[in-house]
Amino acid sequence: MEVHKVNYEVNATPTLQILTEDEIEAIYFSSLRVLEETGVRCYNPEGVDILHAHGAHVEDKNLVKVPSWMVERARSTLPKKVTIVGMPDKDGKRKYRMDLVKNSAYWGTGSDTPYTIDPFTLQRRRSTYQDVKNLAIIAEALPNIDFFMSLGITQDTAVGTYDRWQYLAMLEGTNKPINITAVDVEGLRDQLEMAYIRLGGKEEWKKAPAFSLYIEPVSPLSHDPIVIGKLLFCCDNDIPFVYTPCPQAGATAPCTLAGLLVQALSESLFGIVLSQLRKPGAQVIIGGLLSQMDMQTTVMAYGSPEMALLSAAYTDITKWLMVPMYNTSGCSDAKVFDEQAAMEATLNTFIAGLIGGNMIHDVGYIESGLTSSPDMLVATDEIIGMVKRFLQGIPVTRETIPLETIDQVGPGGHYLGTDHTLRHFKTEFWKPTLMDRLDWDRWVKAGSKPMRERVHQRVLEILQAEREPLFDEKMYKELRRICELADERHKGEEMGIGIV
Amino acid sequence: MSKILEQLATAIIEGDIDNTPKLVQKALDEGLEPLTILNDGMVMGMNEVGRRFKAGDMFVPEVLMSAEAMQAGLKVLRPLLVASGAKLLGKVIMATVQGDLHDIGKNLVGMMCEGAGFEVIDLGFDVPAERIVQAVKEHKPDIVGLSALLTTTMRQMAYTIKALEEAGLRDKVKVMVGGAPVDEEFAKKIGADGYGSNAAAGAELAKKLVGAA
């Protein structure tokens, strides 16, 4: 059949939809009811005052009930797109950019795991500064990783000021946009200062922020004073922030997935309302790590089909709300990078891509977010490559339906030498970098390496490659100075109990 | 095993909060000793719950219902046990340490301890060492259970243990610790009496610490 010229409908990409508009509305209006009638606990007095002054009802000091019209009004000033741009290369150009907007997918790592898998000994151990830097170097080298979060906590630095050191380690490893964590507002301020230094001034930040902050409401329906303090600081300083809960169905949220969605949305909408009151236009990303508590082990499941399903359903909701989504994929409950890890990462990465993004985090997590794995990171980069190919769909045009060529080749011929094949073979097919398609003999000659070994080999290649530092010694010292000053200020609080 | 004790064990297994105290009362009326009712009825039931949970035949919500039934029965039984001079498992104080908001794991450990027959006092989350010391003075528990989910708050456990020492209370209580980034090695390093990696292990540990397992 030839391509029609009129009334011709195309499906430029595959589509996935979990919730209908009616279902989304049912969830949204239920969330409004929760905010209005059940209310949320906000333990930050400044936050409570702001909400109260603008029409929220406050009972029992900190139980805040937010009328629906406040949510509706907040939505009218909420940015539909958030842009984060990485750090400048040597030529001064900031080449890594994320436009977080409906139906765009960017993948990145997860943060703050207490453990990591040592890339050289393959032992699980507590993570250090060097690990964070190494994992950032790997992320920098991977084509499908768009942003970085600290895959490991720096535990060989001061405990109470680890966040600055961790940021420094990340900056040493990558120029990609970063989603940071901060111990408190002071830690956030220090890291902002470091970003200004690295960017060459506050003006560059004004053009586009180089990091976002990861903060979380406490499920069910509670908002911590320090977290709200960070939220307000972000609004005041043009820092985009991710305000997403980690509800566990059956434990810290209703057991049904729809019930969990309602609660999670109430929690994030509260952050949206407060942020827009503080500063109309404040940049917020919502979403979360939405999953269940495994009722056998009590572990929060990172690799479950429910996690993928919930994240996809929530993405439908954020698309309807027109607010950027913080999605989850590339993570697993497996203890090592093994078949389970690959299976779970493939499923959740595929779903996160199909549903349309946006900021998809936790690539590289194993052991339910407690351990980071360089192998998992590298393997998931390949999975994302496959998924991205799938998302390109099948364009159906005159060029892609080559009737002339079919006619030329005719029955019994072949297409290997045709112009049409030459024109398309490089772009039509995804090119694997780790997946094996050798014939048996060549595979044996190449060392009979299973996937696991090929992945690990790639990790080592990246880490052992020669590389130029991303910035000079003078810059390093200036950045380090912020960390040292913070250590100095907090010297007395260290208690002398290091972990590593 | 007498019929009433069997019924009591079944009520515990089924998490029957309404019937358990009634059955306890009935057993008392039949003239059974409080300690017999506890050990040969309720604890039998709870042991079966533990076995089924380990085998994957029972799940957390069901186990928690059984724990609640256990507590409902104990409410009737406890004063009589105390009066008879029988040795009870004792009291556990649970807290998530200062600076830490993760509380569901701590809640689970507390509920499992209740299921084992302990009386549990929950101080909540973000609890400063000073408040824990205060609570130990007030409630005189046998065990203090501390939870931390952050590498940055783990040291609060050490600080709490030190505060207990300074208040002269350290040898009056056992301290058990847990939470995702905590491990055996860290527990030893800070001088805790035990570490548990999950809620069931926590309850087992608690029993061991009071010499009941």
Ligand code: B12
């Ligand atoms: C849910 C969650 C949250 C929720 C908690 C809500 C709540 N009501 O509890 C919220 C959103 C609030 C949260 C916040 C943060 N979190 Co959090 N969170 C988690 C997550 C995903 C699951 C924890 C959980 O509930 N597990 C299920 C429960 C049942 O298991 P559990 O707590 O481990 O408890 C079991 C055992 O450990 C043991 N146990 C626990 N306590 C005790 C005590 C005793 C005595 C015994 C014997 C046993 C025992 O028994 C329990 C039951 O089996 C973990 C990841 C993970 N896999 O652990 C991250 C995690 C712990 N969080 C992390 C981080 C970084 C944070 C934040 C800093 C994020 C941020 N940027 O703001 C904040 C910190 C807030 C604060 N000041 O505490 C990191 C830890 C980093 C670190 N420094 O060590 C983790 C590991 C995730 C990650 N890789 O980033 N988090």
